[in-house]
Amino acid sequence: MTAPGAHRQRGNAREERIPFSGSLGIAQANQIYGAIAAEHAAASRLIVDLEGVTQLGRVAEAAIVAACRVRVRRGDFIHIVGAQGLVSDIELALGTPEQDFEEAPPRLLEAVGLGTLTKVASAAALLQMAASSSAAALRFAFRRVHLPRHSLRYNIALMGADAVGIVGLLAALLGMILAFEATRQLGDLGAKALVPDVVGLSLIREFAPLMCAVVVIARNGAAIASELASMRAGQEVDALRTMGIDPVEYLVLPRALSLILTTPMLTIMAMAIGLLGAILVAILFAHLDLALFYYRLVEAVDLNDLVFGLSKSLVFATTTSLSAAAVGLSSGSSASDVGRATTHAVVLGIFLLVVCDALFTFFSGVSHGR
Amino acid sequence: MADELGIVQLHALRLGYSPSKVVLDHVDLSIRRGDVVAILGSSGEGKTTLLQAMLGLIAPLSGEVRLLHRSLASLNKEERSQLFARIGVVFQHNALFTDMSVAENLAMVAYQTSQLRKEVVRELVSLRLRSVGLPGFESRRPDQLSGGQRKRVAFARAIMLDPEILFCDEPTAGLDPLTAGKLSLLIQHLGSELGATMVMITHDVDLIHAIATRVVIVGGGEIHVDAPLDALRESSDPLVRGLLGQLIAPRAVS
Ligand SMILES: Nc1ncnc2c1ncn2[C@@H]1O[C@H](COP(=O)(O)OP(=O)(O)OP(=O)(O)O)[C@@H](O)[C@H]1O
Numbered sequence: 036m037t038a039p040g041a042h043r044q045r046g047n048a049r050e051e052r053i054p055f056s057g058s059l060g061i062a063q064a065n066q067i068y069g070a071i072a073a074e075h076a077a078a079s080r081l082i083v084d085l086e087g088v089t090q091l092g093r094v095a096e097a098a099i100v101a102a103c104r105v106r107v108r109r110g111d112f113i114h115i116v117g118a119q120g121l122v123s124d125i126e127l128a129l130g131t132p133e134q135d136f137e138e139a140p141p142r143l144l145e146a147v148g149l150g151t152l153t154k155v156a157s158a159a160a161l162l163q164m165a166a167s168s169s170a171a172a173l174r175f176a177f178r179r180v181h182l183p184r185h186s187l188r189y190n191i192a193l194m195g196a197d198a199v200g201i202v203g204l205l206a207a208l209l210g211m212i213l214a215f216e217a218t219r220q221l222g223d224l225g226a227k228a229l230v231p232d233v234v235g236l237s238l239i240r241e242f243a244p245l246m247c248a249v250v251v252i253a254r255n256g257a258a259i260a261s262e263l264a265s266m267r268a269g270q271e272v273d274a275l276r277t278m279g280i281d282p283v284e285y286l287v288l289p290r291a292l293s294l295i296l297t298t299p300m301l302t303i304m305a306m307a308i309g310l311l312g313a314i315l316v317a318i319l320f321a322h323l324d325l326a327l328f329y330y331r332l333v334e335a336v337d338l339n340d341l342v343f344g345l346s347k348s349l350v351f352a353t354t355t356s357l358s359a360a361a362v363g364l365s366s367g368s369s370a371s372d373v374g375r376a377t378t379h380a381v382v383l384g385i386f387l388l389v390v391c392d393a394l395f396t397f398f399s400g401v402s403h404g405r
Numbered sequence: 406m407a408d409e410l411g412i413v414q415l416h417a418l419r420l421g422y423s424p425s426k427v428v429l430d431h432v433d434l435s436i437r438r439g440d441v442v443a444i445l446g447s448s449g450e451g452k453t454t455l456l457q458a459m460l461g462l463i464a465p466l467s468g469e470v471r472l473l474h475r476s477l478a479s480l481n482k483e484e485r486s487q488l489f490a491r492i493g494v495v496f497q498h499n500a501l502f503t504d505m506s507v508a509e510n511l512a513m514v515a516y517q518t519s520q521l522r523k524e525v526v527r528e529l530v531s532l533r534l535r536s537v538g539l540p541g542f543e544s545r546r547p548d549q550l551s552g553g554q555r556k557r558v559a560f561a562r563a564i565m566l567d568p569e570i571l572f573c574d575e576p577t578a579g580l581d582p583l584t585a586g587k588l589s590l591l592i593q594h595l596g597s598e599l600g601a602t603m604v605m606i607t608h609d610v611d612l613i614h615a616i617a618t619r620v621v622i623v624g625g626g627e628i629h630v631d632a633p634l635d636a637l638r639e640s641s642d643p644l645v646r647g648l649l650g651q652l653i654a655p656r657a658v659s
């Protein structure tokens with residue numbers, strides 16, 4: 036009848052009786068836990084009285100067991116009275132050792148579920164998320180760490196940090212190529228001094244955002260589509276819906292947010308590395324002076340160009356993640372559908388990329404040519 | 406009593422994947438609290454389609470689905486979430502989240518659809534795993550389990566919050582007879598423990614014999630048979646005899 040580990044306070048034990056009655060289910064579980072586990076000054080003999088209980092659901096039973104464990108740890112003496120079946124079930128549960136398991140903290144689940152929207156709504160939280168995600172991206176840039184697939188941080192690590200190498204390499208090459216070509220063309224015209232203008236503007240306004248978007252589509256758009264499509268095939272999306280969880284919030288939002296946060300960061304990095312590549316070529320092959328390069332660059336490129344390039348990358352990240360998610364979630368349920376969804380997502384992503392880029396160019400041209 | 410109305414009600418339901426391709430028509434079904442319904446039918450007749458309609462996973466072409474006295478079409482997100490916290494579903498392919506541990510798979514149901522505190526959820530996870538015969542499996546990942554064990558986890562997840570209705574799609578299909586037998590014992594045990602209403606698609610005659618109170622046979626684009634199991638033992642309907650063969654007293658074949 037006694038719970039393990041309760042042998043102190045035999046002589047002057049203070050007795051405490053907590054009676055329960057009626058039908059106990061999920062709605063009462065937290066209250067039950069609170070009533071039993073409540074902090075008391077002195078260790079005592081606790082009687083959990085279930086005589087009046089007509090029905091005890093398993094959720095309520097778990098609440099009683101969990102709370103009794105707390106009391107036992109505090110050194111209390113637990114006595115459970117009530118219908119034989121109920122008492123023996125609870126005593127049996129108390130007798131089995133508490134299982135320790137790694138568990139995603141609820142905050143994490145909340146962050147990728149309903150909680151995300153409300154969090155995003157506040158600007159402070161957004162800033163904090165951006166800060167923590169950049170920090171995470173930095174940390175993960177050098178070391179892969181296992182995180183649950185659905186967490187925002189995991190997605191940011193996957194989408195941002197893992198792409199740093201390839202984006203950096205491509206950006207350096209792109210900067211060099213641009214500088215080479217510009218030197219050749221402008222050199223013929225005797226306007227080599229304009230190389231920094233041309234390279235800087237085209238990198239920041241056009242090529243860095245575009246190149247990053249292509250990498251992001253190939254890596255992340257494809258990954259999002261295939262992950263979601265295979266979750267559809269495995270009925271996990273249906274399972275979410277029958278748990279009353281919106282798959283878009285639970286699955287799409289963390290992925291889309293991660294991509295929207297990481298793509299502009301990658302783009303900034305690509306701009307910087309691209310410029311370094313260009314400077315290298317300009318100095319070594321075009322024999323431009325570093326100071327001149329810097330001077331021309333600062334003259335030619337202003338904040339508007341940077342904002343223009345980054346707005347593009349934000350839009351590209353949004354269209355890529357949302358189109359890939361839409362393709363993945365609407366895919367059929369066979370294995371070949373997963374492959375099809377992946378291909379489809381990449382093609383659609385690139386199509387949208389070019390269309391959006393054209394729109395950007397058109398509207399910036401209109402506002403410029405005024 | 407509201408329960409007399411049935412906690413799963415299908416009214417004049419027409420189901421299909423396009424208006425020109427109707428899978429099931431004229432579906433009228435009322436499942437009462439305590440019923441254990443076995444849904445049978447040949448492959449491709451629309452059993453899974455019927456189940457998906459009951460769960461609101463596909464919208465009917467016409468007609469109405471009421472679950473726990475609420476029309477599925479009229480629910481907003483909040484109500485939907487509250488309603489679905491009261492049912493459990495075991496999917497044909499288990500639908501476990503492969504990138505979460507077994508415990509996380511179970512716990513997420515509670516965290517997402519109830520306000521239960523963390524301590525209670527943890528205890529409940531252990532309790533459920535013990536009750537499906539998988540104590541100590543908390544930290545395993547679903548891909549480290551056998552097919553039968555995965556099915557048990559899927560059951561544990563489905564019954565996590567004491568559901569009022571438990572839906573299962575072919576719970577014993579694809580398992581060897583021994584494992585299937587153990588699983589049907591488990592289903593039987595869980596069913597009586599929960600006192601839940603059960604709706605299962607199954608062709609497992611042993612399982613049907615053990616727990617079903619009512620048999621629904623889908624065939625020819627409609628509900629072909631809807632009757633208590635006992636009423637079917639003497640049936641001469643070829644579809645019934647074909648699907649429930651062993652259960653029915655043998656007769657001379659014409
Ligand atoms: N997503 C879908 N789109 C179009 N048609 C579908 C879809 N899913 C099923 N069908 C068709 O609907 C019919 C009923 O399919 P359903 O999956 O409900 O059959 P079932 O009775 O569950 O069969 P099984 O015993 O093989 O699981 C089949 O003819 C099938 O081809």
Ligand SMILES: [Mg+2]
Binds near residue numbers: 452453454
């Ligand atoms: Mg089926």
